[in-house]
Amino acid sequence: MISAGTLHALSTELVVGMFVLSGFCFLMCMLGKGPEVKESVAHWALLGGLIATPAAIITGVLAAPGEGIENPLLANKLLLSMSAVGLAIGVLIRRRMGAEVDSLHSGLGMVSVGMILLTAGIGGEFARGETLLFFIPKETVFLFPIWVSAIILILGMVILGKSAVQHRG
């Protein structure tokens, strides 16, 4: 048997490695340096990181002590990782829709990568009590009322649907 903690370390390294590779390639795209393949690598690595992310989330939940979310760090980790995943999915869809890998596109990809790295930093603070990111909120969670979240959720879906329809048109 392998403990959930060990599997979490493995899957997390997979996610972070993929996202870092992607972020580096997006940086090269933004700077206009490096070989042409950097665009493909940036997006495929982003996709790889996204595929590995659910494994990291599930093993992380299983490895966390206690039942449920009993620490502000875990709550911030959840919110940040879901935002990063949303951004990364958006970047991939945007590319699929024919967007050029310009500064805006590369910037969005890098923000997504940065958010994932921030999430990993929170994990370090939670598991080991230390992180390079000394500024991360340790006791504060920006939690919206449910009705605000519902509005944002509907808004997001409407924007998503509208964009899809426009693309088909």
Add this chain to the structure above:
Amino acid sequence: MVLLLLSSGITTANPGGEGDALRSMECGGSCHGDPGSSEISPSTVSVIVEDQVWAGLFTTVSVVVENVEPSSKRLVGVFLLTNENGAKDTPAHEGWTIVSDANGGTNNYVELEYPREAESLTFTWTLRAPSGPVPTNLLATVHHGSEDGGNAFQGQSETITIDVWTPPENLARLAADWEPPLTREIGEETTISLETEDVTSFTAEYRIDGGDPVSLLVSDNSFTLPSAVNPGTIEWRAHLEGDGPDQTTVWFRLVAAEPAWEVDETALFMQAFALLFLFIGLTIMQRPSDEIDMKSYDQTDQVPAMDTVANSMYGGAAEIFTQPLQSHSGPPLPPGGLPSGWTMEQWQHYGQEYLDSNLGGGVQ
């Protein structure tokens, strides 16, 4: 990122600790066993046990750590072990049950913060002895970092042997299946009901921070401990009296902690999914505009109208092609154009004759 890396000291220790857990020394050895990255702790570690330990009953084991120079986070971790083999060395492997540890858990590895002005730090475990009178070895190891953040440090106590005795048959005692409460929240009183065997009456008392004991009122085999104002530990014990030998229990520890952080998980997950969809939507909304699309496929500069070389028939833009066509007087040109050898001036004057003689009067 480089700035962050440079601003952080590098250490082989883990100043944030590993957290309390049930671990064999294999764990501590894997982290602190490498002589290249760890050193012998200058601290003194001693294990203190009760004079008389009855089989199947509670006893207290204390580990006192002195002269520690821990890291800036002041964390010190201690293992309570039964041998030096590095595996199968927890008290449970020898039939002992950890009833409570120094933090109110049931672990053999515990981390505590070493107070700055303190000369020593005591880790206390309440254990239930094995059911049989089997002697057991006990030892403790200490693990900590250092002020300068260098290597990890590991120290070890001497191994002591505990003799476990069979209790007298009618010894006044707590019931074999009774378990003491370990933790509570700040601000709440705790009522404890004792389940006993061979006990006719008992008294109870408590103390705080090792101070003088305070008697408690016992009613219906129960007593109530006062509420805690701050996080900390309150200790209590009972004097059991019966027909046989009396017994004073060990000091049981009750840890008061801040209420656990709580969050409305429905709202949290709702917000997480809302952010997921919002970010997907916002990113896609930044999709390439029609103008950019047009630029990608704009071949206006390649149409004939922009071609300065192309024939005027296709809209050549050069000056030669944009001159207005000169009209001519005279009959219309035949389908094949000006007859061979003719000039336009000749055609104006004699063209009609040519048409009459060759094409029957003109063109259709």
